Amino acid sequence: ASPEAYVEYRKQALKASGDHMKALSAIVKGQLPLNAEAAKHAEAIAAIMESLPAAFPEGTAGIAKTEAKAVVWSKADEFKADAVKSADAAKALAQAATAGDTAQMGKALAALGGTCKGCHETFRE
């Protein structure tokens, strides 16, 4: 597999996560009464986060349009831990959505966004 293919893949996966987050915030803000759908979007984000480390193999640093910092590889364990944190936060949001607990959904969405932000600050240019 070409290194560029991994970069293209992870950028698409993260873009899809962003699209799921937009859908989730519209639902959590009450713009859309789609709680059942919110759980599916949160689960989709969890699935992507669980796939993320596999999309950053050795040898795909500093190429093509990657914005991944070298620390993704020098601190690989921390990177994996951050991906797990996002996956877990997304699953917590899915549970709140399934339970129809809108107050909890708001907190869980903010917590999920926080895990994305934290990982981006450390690992993205």
Added chain:
Amino acid sequence: ASPEAYVEYRKQALKASGDHMKALSAIVKGQLPLNAEAAKHAEAIAAIMESLPAAFPEGTAGIAKTEAKAVVWSKADEFKADAVKSADAAKALAQAATAGDTAQMGKALAALGGTCKGCHETFRE
């Protein structure tokens, strides 16, 4: 919920599906040895397809940037059936990916793409 919010929501959900399809085709073409991840992308598409009908309520035809044809509502049952077809095709792809059956993954991805195409021909401008 404003009609525009539903249009924005479904466009994002379908864009995320497209991103998942791009990831899947890179994997199925052997550009990326990420079969385990392929199952997650296929499951994400299935989840979105199961949510789709809820994103097309009455009163959201012909507004904002929607490309949905009026037939989405005049043939609502057929529209729902097409969404189910896509969800089922995505789940079949997820199973092939989990089984690591690359030949079957290729067939299942083509079949999934066919269900998207069929629905777009009937229901999208």
